[in-house]
Amino acid sequence: MCGIIAITTSSNTKVSKLITTGLKRLEYRGYDSVGIATINQGKIETLKDAGTIDRVNQKLNFENLEGSIGIGHTRWATHGPPNQINAHPHADCTKKIMVVHNGIIENYLEIKSDLERKGHIFTSQTDSEVIVHLVEEELKLANPPKSVIQAFKNTITKLEGAYAITLIHTDEPETIFLARKDSPLVIGVQEDTKFAASDIPAFLEHTKKVIILKNGEIGVITPKTVYIEKNGFRVQPKPFIVSWTAESAQKSGYPHFMLKEIHEQPIALKNTINIDSEELSKASKKILESTRIVFLACGTSYHAGLSGFHQIQRILPKKPIYPIIASEYETYSHLIDEETLIIAISQSGETLDVMKALSAARKNKAQVISLANVTDSSIPRLSHISLYTKAGPEIGVAATKTHTAQVALLARLAIQLEFEAGELSKDDYSVQVDNLVQQTPQIVRTVINQNELKAKKLASIIQNQNHSYFLARGLNMPVALEGALKLKEISYIHAEAFPAGESKHGPIAIVETNFPIVMIAPDDWTTKKMLGNAEEMKARGGYIISVTEKDHRITERSDYSFFIPKAFSPIINPISYVVPLQMLAYYTAVRRGYDPDKPKNLAKTVTVE
Numbered sequence: 001m002c003g004i005i006a007i008t009t010s011s012n013t014k015v016s017k018l019i020t021t022g023l024k025r026l027e028y029r030g031y032d033s034v035g036i037a038t039i040n041q042g043k044i045e046t047l048k049d050a051g052t053i054d055r056v057n058q059k060l061n062f063e064n065l066e067g068s069i070g071i072g073h074t075r076w077a078t079h080g081p082p083n084q085i086n087a088h089p090h091a092d093c094t095k096k097i098m099v100v101h102n103g104i105i106e107n108y109l110e111i112k113s114d115l116e117r118k119g120h121i122f123t124s125q126t127d128s129e130v131i132v133h134l135v136e137e138e139l140k141l142a143n144p145p146k147s148v149i150q151a152f153k154n155t156i157t158k159l160e161g162a163y164a165i166t167l168i169h170t171d172e173p174e175t176i177f178l179a180r181k182d183s184p185l186v187i188g189v190q191e192d193t194k195f196a197a198s199d200i201p202a203f204l205e206h207t208k209k210v211i212i213l214k215n216g217e218i219g220v221i222t223p224k225t226v227y228i229e230k231n232g233f234r235v236q237p238k239p240f241i242v243s244w245t246a247e248s249a250q251k252s253g254y255p256h257f258m259l260k261e262i263h264e265q266p267i268a269l270k271n272t273i274n275i276d277s278e279e280l281s282k283a284s285k286k287i288l289e290s291t292r293i294v295f296l297a298c299g300t301s302y303h304a305g306l307s308g309f310h311q312i313q314r315i316l317p318k319k320p321i322y323p324i325i326a327s328e329y330e331t332y333s334h335l336i337d338e339e340t341l342i343i344a345i346s347q348s349g350e351t352l353d354v355m356k357a358l359s360a361a362r363k364n365k366a367q368v369i370s371l372a373n374v375t376d377s378s379i380p381r382l383s384h385i386s387l388y389t390k391a392g393p394e395i396g397v398a399a400t401k402t403h404t405a406q407v408a409l410l411a412r413l414a415i416q417l418e419f420e421a422g423e424l425s426k427d428d429y430s431v432q433v434d435n436l437v438q439q440t441p442q443i444v445r446t447v448i449n450q451n452e453l454k455a456k457k458l459a460s461i462i463q464n465q466n467h468s469y470f471l472a473r474g475l476n477m478p479v480a481l482e483g484a485l486k487l488k489e490i491s492y493i494h495a496e497a498f499p500a501g502e503s504k505h506g507p508i509a510i511v512e513t514n515f516p517i518v519m520i521a522p523d524d525w526t527t528k529k530m531l532g533n534a535e536e537m538k539a540r541g542g543y544i545i546s547v548t549e550k551d552h553r554i555t556e557r558s559d560y561s562f563f564i565p566k567a568f569s570p571i572i573n574p575i576s577y578v579v580p581l582q583m584l585a586y587y588t589a590v591r592r593g594y595d596p597d598k599p600k601n602l603a604k605t606v607t608v609e
């Protein structure tokens with residue numbers, strides 16, 4: 001978690017302003033404290049405090065910092081509470097070296113006590129502070145004196161855990177030292193300016209030329225140069241041009257990124273489904289060759305994986321398929337061998353739980369297909385085949401457009417698989433693909449247009465509730481799970497999703513008058529049973545909210561209904577049915593006075609275990 005940015009320029013620009021804007025673009029990664037350090041006339045200048053970027057900037061005015069080199073950090077606290085002292089950047093004892101860090105240094109306690117024995121004075125409770133003191137110590141001891149890069153490299157070898165690090169030293173006032181392991185770090189390249197940041201939107205308005213630093217790489221940037229090495233050997237970086245626009249990382253008139261991203265779904269879906277069939281064909285062959293399949297993901301991406309599980313299981317009913325939450329990988333590791341195909345799903349491509357599970361699976365020789373939104377991120381790099389959703393940058397912490405894009409990509413893959421498995425004729429295959437491409441964006445646009453006001457109104461009805469249930473069956477369960485996750489993570493209303501048939505085995509006990517129960521009820525094999533479940537809930541006073549088709553019988557039992565157009569195939573349902581629930585969560589959070597883009601205790605990319 002946490003967002004870091006570092007800039008060095010020879011263009012006579014004050015970097016503090018650019019760093020502040022960059023940090024705003026990274027705020028989705030953490031927002032409990034913030035700080036910037038620059039080098040000005042050979043001296044470090046620092047401003048930092050607890051609070052959001054706007055609040056701290058208002059109080060301290062980051063633009064007071066002079067200098068054409070600097071580092072900045074927006075924090076999601078792990079070690080030590082969010083306060084001024086624990087906010088990054090952190091200095092060494094001489095105040096000549098400053099560091100910002102994203103990740104967790106697992107062996108920091110040993111390093112810290114060793115350094116304290118050697119006389120170092122620590123000021124914060126963070127794990128990150130050991131990094132600057134280690135560099136200081138390396139420089140102090142050496143005879144003849146070491147270069148800063150040598151001291152930095154020695155320091156990195158002593159760190160265990162996950163890190164993206166940028167560090168500056170007053171002795172080298174144009175240079176930024178970089179290192180990454182398991183936490184993302186990307187470099188932005190401009191003629192006279194170089195950027196390093198946790199994510200591309202941090203510098204997207206200045207450059208689209210990007211280098212992704214890979215695990216284990218150490219780098220040095222100056223205004224005109226980029227140097228990268230791994231295991232002591234120079235690496236030739238491969239810059240690429242990102243297709244994202246600067247506007248795509250801005251709110252463009254919407255009050256929140258989340259609302260903008262909900263509205264961007266038709267285009268995100270269109271771009272995602274228009275995928276070259278060659279990659280899908282290779283992926284389908286891997287699916288067919290495998291003995292078993294494991295979907296691996298976390299949070300919202302896991303819900304997309306559940307959807308993929310239902311879709312693929314329908315085509316290959318005899319194939320063992322297991323959806324697994326990545327942090328639970330150990331429990332299932334006995335299933336993973338060279339005959340296993342992992343389908344890893346991650347918006348960011350950097351979720352540590354998924355990366356750890358994938359690394360373990362790769363050691364067991366499993367094959368890996370990944371679905372990610374961020375090009376060339378770590379999870380695609382751990383994969384044999386990388387498929388990408390083309391949703392553009394997603395800034396709101398709550399995933400919306402990337403989720404529906406993931407489900408749509410899995411639906412497109414399912415059609416390909418059905419064809420490759422010989423279950424679909426060439427003609428039927430073309431019709432299915434055309435329908436998916438044509439109908440999905442259109443249906444989602446209609447769902448937004450016809451249900452946004454309804455979502456807003458319903459938000460005002462349920463805003464004072466403390467609990468809610470989300471019920472569904474079969475292929476519709478991922479929608480219930482995702483709807484509940486959205487509501488709880490941004491409105492803080494307790495929301496629980498479970499298969500509707502389970503109600504009578506316990507959960508119905510707490511249903512009382514006006515208890516909100518969201519029922520996902522397309523017209524399919526689940527209808528009859530869902531009707532029964534709605535009756536049971538209604539009899540106990542439950543407030544029934546159905547997401548359904550017009551004229552569906554469940555509306556008679558419902559207190560409130562969202563209507564979804566009928567699609568050519570149920571494979572679109574997990575995409576279209578989730579959209580009203582995203583809007584309901586959004587408007588409920590807003591009604592309750594919360595910022596949906598920055599839910600408390602959460603961060604967009606989870607790079608801790």
Ligand code: M6R
Pocket residue numbers: 298299300301345346347348349350351354397398399400489602604605606
């Ligand atoms: O980047 P990923 O898709 O791997 O992230 C997985 C989860 O951390 C993420 O989906 C999380 O659950 C979001 N808060 C959902 O809105």
